[in-house]
Amino acid sequence: MPQSLFYYFLVINIFTFVVFVIDKRRAIYNERRLPEKILWLLAILGGSLGGLIAMELIKHKNRKMGFVLVMLGIILAQMMIIYLALKYL
Template structure:
């Protein structure tokens, strides 16, 4: 069940990065950074990171450059430690 949750949250996080990038280019309403961080913290860090790379979005923000990869490592460690064995 945890794997389905992680898949869904990371797909949503990736989509959110795409949506925010498109909104930025079009000058429309943007997704607040707090919401992007929320998705990263609740398990979607890999999706946020993939979106950063794929869409070249938030890549100049030091908090995203450093924080998101650290969260990815932390989430991998947590899943490996508590759900794989």
């Protein structure tokens, strides 16, 4: 993996983790929340691992089955893309 790609995934995952933490904090204090679409977009852009870690560590969105299923779908799609890229490229 090129070094710039490694840094991209590092930054997007840290950023996604922080955004999940911010959304959790807003939930605790009954403040305006981020739309789930934003969290999913960050996962699609490569931050799925950061989102998954945040979901587990801070127990955010892990009881909302619809959200969890979409996150799992994103992760499965990314795994399939990686598999196909490694196999055919």
